[in-house]
Amino acid sequence: MITVYNTLGRTLETFEPLQPGRVGMYVCGPTVQSPPHIGHGRSAVAFDVIRRYLIWRGLEVRFVQNITDVDDKIIARAAQLDISTETLVKDISERFLTSYRQLGVMDPDVAPAATRHVPEMIDLIDRLTDQGLAYPSGGDVYFRVRRFDGYGALSGRKVDQLRTGVRIEPGIDKEDPLDFALWKGAKSGEPSWPSPWGEGRPGWHIECSAMSAKYLGLPFDIHAGGADLIFPHHENEIAQSEGASGGLFARYWLHNGMVNLGGEKLSKSTGHIIDLAEAIDHYSGPVLRLFFLRAAYRSPIEYSEAALTDARAGLERLRSFARRGRSAGGPDQEVLDRFVTAMDDDFNTSVGLGVLFEAVREGNTRLDQGEEAGSILAAVLEIAEVLGIDLGTGGLDDLTRALLEVAHRYGVGEGSAEQMMEQLLATRTASRQARDWATADAIRDDLAQIDIVIEDSADGTRWYRR
RNA sequence: GGCGACGUGGCCGAGUGGUUAGGCGCGGCUCUGCAAAAGCCGUCACACCGGUUCGAUUCCGGUCGUCGCCUCCA
Structure with a gap:
């Protein structure tokens, strides 16, 4: 019996998929605005393990992770670098994928990009306006937070105790400062799509509502993401999805804890980050994963x-x-x-x-x-x-040249890396049997120089790459 | 200000109303040509103050401290 901590309700619950034997799992993916940091890595690994474990326990898992490829920061950053948003998005997406793979994270079954699901989002927004849960205003469309009864259920907040002042964006015509954007009218030069409300682009939260429903159906089993997404992102997703459908959105809400550095949370906006790719280069993917x-x-x-x-x-x-x-x-x-x-x-x-x-x-x-x-x-x-911990230590192919050099020193002929390795160990064993410790130790030291470690044991000599 | 999480041995980090988490580090020993790996032994902790209990690190209350969310964020 698998139990999971459900943020919705804040209790440990028995996990039972809606359809026996099958699990639908949606994980909030990154906004591909800048390269991944350590926190992204942790989140990816956390839910990758859950996915692997469920599969191992005999469940069929459909794993969906979105890519947010349109938002204010992507636009701003592309402008700053003087490249198109498409170029930036492609570059950053690839970096995420590369780092995730190095961490041993399985590719998602579906990795939908927001910009390829604009019609689905427009459709969803339409339904919300029809029901009076959303309203157009000056080219934008907003969600009426106070109109949705369950608002705050996930994050444990009451509408009236939110710090409303902070959320007012100057010059924006909202009925209520709590309302959030479903659709943003385009300013000149920005990527945009046609809509019933004019040219514009989707708000952040709506993509997850639209794409999770499309690929998993409603309701689905697991919705996951970083704990920093609980409010407002996930709260807003629930409002949109349940407001439009009238039924339950997601059944189990899982949230990973934050990665701190010097006692403070990593954060893109403050530049207080550790670059994921750098950390992987320095320690290796498996080391990070184990961490x-x-x-x-x-x-x-x-x-x-x-x-x-x-x-x-x-x-x-x-x-x-x-x-x-x-x-x-x-x-x-x-x-x-x-x-x-x-x-x-x-x-x-x-x-x-x-x-x-x-x-x-x-x-x-x-x-x-x-x-x-x-x-x-x-x-x-x-x-x-x-x-997902890789216990292998890698082959020797990329060390062929270095090995050749060592081989020459001890009269071993040229061959494949494996052959030379074998010959060197044979030579060393012979030296040891002749009690020629100097040669034996020299071979070991030379190999250590190229990061190949030699260990003698009762049942022979082993080697591995450091 | 509101909501929430947490304070464990040298360090990291689980967990439990009374019994060994685990890892890393350090010291010693065994094995071993040396080295490494491995095994064994030691290093036996639960922020503070009250309360409940036969008994609390584990439950309740308070104090202090740390962190997260309330704004884009994994």
């Missing part, structure tokens, strides 16, 4: 050098065990059961990792005692797969 997974997805986490170094050491421990033996037979069921218990509890990856590390210790102990650990290893590999 994210160590904490429960709802807890805020603190990005720090120490925490990342810590995660790197932990990953090395997992990989080191994966290198030791061969998996054999089926995975150890008891280990898997404990993992399931951990993850069924609101996808508690922190405890799940605890199970994984305990299994590693058990496996290592068995191997140390000359016992079989194949089923433990199989379980470890399976869990790592579900968590």
Whole structure:
């Protein structure tokens, strides 16, 4: 039995998909205005793990993540760079995709872009105006917040206690400062689409309402995103979708915790960010992923050098065990059961990792005692797969030239990287048997120079890339 | 000002009314040509003050502190 913490109601609930065996999942994707930061990475990993886990538990998951490719900031940034919004959007979208893949995040089943769903949004806005829940005003269209009864249910806010003053944009003709834009009339030079209200572009929230309904139907099971989206974004989505349909929008609302830096939330607008691509370059995708997974997805986490170094050491421990033996037979069921218990509890990856590390210790102990650990290893590999943690350490192909140089030093002929590696290890073993420690250590040191680590053990010499 | 989350051992980070989370680090030991890896032992904590209870880190109240949202934001 899987339980999830539902922001709507703020309780732990049993997870039961609307249609048995099938899950519809919508995750709010990025506004592709500037390259991804660490926070985007965390959110992506959090929901990727949930998706993988649900699939592993036998559910068929349809995973939709939108791309917001039109908004004020995209327009402003493109102008600033003197490029078209299309060029900017394409460039940034690719960066997101690349970084996400490096983190081991599976591609969405559907990745709808807002600009390709304008007719659907216009249709939705139309229905809202028909019902009196929205009104046109000077080329814009606004949602009447006070007209929608359930407003505030998700975020726990009451309409009257919102800080209304801050929300008034000068020169905008709203009936009520709380009202938010569904459609914005175009200013000259901006990307725009024809509509019953004139040329313009959609407001931010409406795309999610339109696209989630299109690709998942209503209601759907899981709607997810960063905790900073709860208000107003998700609240507004609910108002739009439920206002138009009269029925339920999404059943379970999941929100990941923020990534902090120096005690403060990362934020685009303040420039207080850690670039995701840079962090991946510095630590690697799997290290970052493990860092994210160590904490429960709802807890805020603190990005720090120490925490990342810590995660790197932990990953090395997992990989080191994966290198030791061969998996054999089926995975150890008891280990898997404990993992399931951990993850069924609101996808508690922190405890799940605890199970994984305990299994590693058990496996290592068995191997140390000359016992079989194949089923433990199989379980470890399976869990790592579900968590999306890559335990492989990569091939040697890109090191062929460097290896050739080392090979020459010890009279090993040219060949493929693997062949040269094999020959070098054979040479070293011969040196060790001849008690020629100087040569043996020199080979090890030279390989270490090109980031290939040598470890001697009772059952032979292993190597891996650092 | 309103709403919400949280304060755990050297660090990160789960969790629980009475029993070992886990990882990293540090010290010691075993194994080992050395190194590494691995195993074992040690480092046994729950902001503060009250209350409930046979018993609270875990429940209730208060204090202090940190963070998030209320504005674009994963």
